[in-house]
Amino acid sequence: MRMIQAPSTAGARPLRILIVEDDETIGRHLETGLGGSGYAPTWSRTGAGALAEADRSLYDVLLLDLGLPDMDGVDIARTLRARFTGLLIVILTARTDDIDVIAGLDAGADDYLVKPFSLSVLLARLRAHLRRRPATSSPRKPTRLGDLVVDTAARRCTLHGDEVVLRPKEFELLAVLARHADEAVSRETLMAEVWDENWFGSTKTLDVTMAGLRRRLLAGATSDDRVPRITTLRGHGYRLETG
Numbered sequence: 487m488r489m490i491q492a493p494s495t496a497g498a499r500p501l502r503i504l505i506v507e508d509d510e511t512i513g514r515h516l517e518t519g520l521g522g523s524g525y526a527p528t529w530s531r532t533g534a535g536a537l538a539e540a541d542r543s544l545y546d547v548l549l550l551d552l553g554l555p556d557m558d559g560v561d562i563a564r565t566l567r568a569r570f571t572g573l574l575i576v577i578l579t580a581r582t583d584d585i586d587v588i589a590g591l592d593a594g595a596d597d598y599l600v601k602p603f604s605l606s607v608l609l610a611r612l613r614a615h616l617r618r619r620p621a622t623s624s625p626r627k628p629t630r631l632g633d634l635v636v637d638t639a640a641r642r643c644t645l646h647g648d649e650v651v652l653r654p655k656e657f658e659l660l661a662v663l664a665r666h667a668d669e670a671v672s673r674e675t676l677m678a679e680v681w682d683e684n685w686f687g688s689t690k691t692l693d694v695t696m697a698g699l700r701r702r703l704l705a706g707a708t709s710d711d712r713v714p715r716i717t718t719l720r721g722h723g724y725r726l727e728t729g
Contacts (some may be wrong), residue, residue: 500526501616503547506536506562507578508555512601516549519605525612533557540566545573547612552579552590560586560593567594572654574615578603584690591694594653597681598691614681618658629664631728632712634703636664645713650706655680656699659692663716663726672723696724 503520507513508531520527528543530536533554540548548566552559563575577590577598587598597611628637635644638661643650652660658680663671676692700716707713714728 500524501546502543503527503549504536504539504545505529505549506531506533506554506559507549507551508532508553509551512551512578515605516608519609523609533559533562536562537565540569545570547574547576549576549578549608550595552577552586560589563590563595564593567653571651574612576608576611576615588690588694591691592698596655618681629667631664631667631714631726633707634713636660645703645706645711648706650702652702653695653698655695656702659695659699660703660726663724664714667714667726667728670719670722670725674723676723 503525505513505516505520505527507516507529513529513531517527517529525547528539528545530539533556536548536550548563550559550563554562559577559579563577566573567575575595575597577587577595578601579586579590579598580601590598596615599608599611628635628639633646634650637643641657643652643657643660659676662676662679673692680695681691696716703713703716714726717725717727719725
């Protein structure tokens with residue numbers, strides 16, 4: 487079968503993927519399949535081993551099993567997200583309860599796959615995410631929304647000059663909403679622009695990420711600040727209101 491190659495990088499360096507999976511069969515399959523598809527995988531069987539590996543080397547992608555023998559995958563996601571804001575985190579889980587998936591996404595994961603899954607679907611998900619990670623257009627001037635400034639060129643959001651730390655997908659959501667300030671933006675548009683038009687998963691990912699964005703904007707504001715409000719438009723999408 488023809489292998490689909492990984493997206494190339496500017497320096498022709500293969501993207502480094504840290505696989506955290508205690509199941510021997512799944513781990514070996516991912517290591518072999520990703521290596522054959524142009525990525526540079528490293529496989530760790532424990533949470534402690536994964537954290538140690540992340541200290542030694544810089545990775546582009548984390549494939550993370552939630553059910554590890556020594557640690558909860560949600561804690562690992564939270565720890566590595568805090569340390570590496572640009573890391574693409576994809577959860578691999580046999581847990582089908584919504585609360586487990588939501589906990590993983592809220593801890594900083596960008597996506598999830600429920601076991602069993604095919605290598606081809608995983609590769610498609612990775613390509614979809616990685617296509618959207620580089621800056622896609624010429625730099626824009628920072629957008630001022632009340633006391634909030636969104637700088638897409640620098641990927642920074644500031645409130646009165648103080649940075650509001652956002653996760654990658656939270657920032658991308660804010661950037662789309664800011665570009666259409668005071669306009670209704672559909673769920674379909676947000677999913678296509680922030681994730682991918684061929685997104686395979688539930689749109690629950692959008693709701694969880696939007697909730698995190700709201701919390702972070704409000705946490706950095708005082709009662710005197712003029713911070714735009716994100717309004718939910720039931721049955722349609724969201725609107726960023728500046729008035």
